[in-house]
Amino acid sequence: MARTPTTHDPFNAVAEPKRRQVLAVMGTEELSVNEIVERLGWNQPSVSKHLGVLKQVGLVSERRVGRQRMYRVNAERLRPIFDWVTPFEQFWNERFDRLDIVLQEMQKKDK
Amino acid sequence: MARTPTTHDPFNAVAEPKRRQVLAVMGTEELSVNEIVERLGWNQPSVSKHLGVLKQVGLVSERRVGRQRMYRVNAERLRPIFDWVTPFEQFWNERFDRLDIVLQEMQKKDK
DNA sequence: TTGACATATTCCGATATAGGAATATAATAG
């Protein structure tokens, strides 16, 4: 068996750094392929291929307008990643919680 | 060129569902390989290999105790994922913000 | 030292990339 395909889910699609770049450069706007190509400075087939993967996992939506294809980020598909990673936040915030307690104790002693 | 290696960064390491399972089953505890094997019900080499990838990207730390190797989740390495995905949260919360406004308007009209 | 236990590593095969280059498809203008 091989690696989980990039088109299998958002986790795999977004593992590729260039695909994260594509989403970043798109922001909240609806853009044509050429606009994305210009912003990234990559060649057109490369952009189209990455958009194809993102579309397959639902991370972008596509709308045809004349000979253009307008793409837009569908951020909700990132929610599984957000939901999965968020609980871990407490682990690196824990020390700050403890630091808060320490600081509170120090204040009490100062009084 | 090929796909970004799984050991390249946390994004790629965690794209594999089984690796997320490993982290989930480890929780906050320090566990030996066999304890993880028992919790997951997988064969030992498979677990060791996944732990190897997680260790290479720093997502788990390893400590040798006799013939055992104790592993612990290093959640801070997930922070790049958290930091990357968090800004997108506003996109799926936006509608709720608007919904709040709509609901506020409805309440005003009710008065 | 020998066996038993804990864990890692190697070898295998099927599969899926990502990028570059070339080309195909589709739609519009003239």
Next chain:
DNA sequence: CTATTATATTCCTATATCGGAATATGTCAA
């Protein structure tokens, strides 16, 4: 209908997988 513009697809190759099976390494106990 032809040229042009916008975008997608195909073909290619080098490279990593993942899982299973077998085996190697390392450590303790008697």
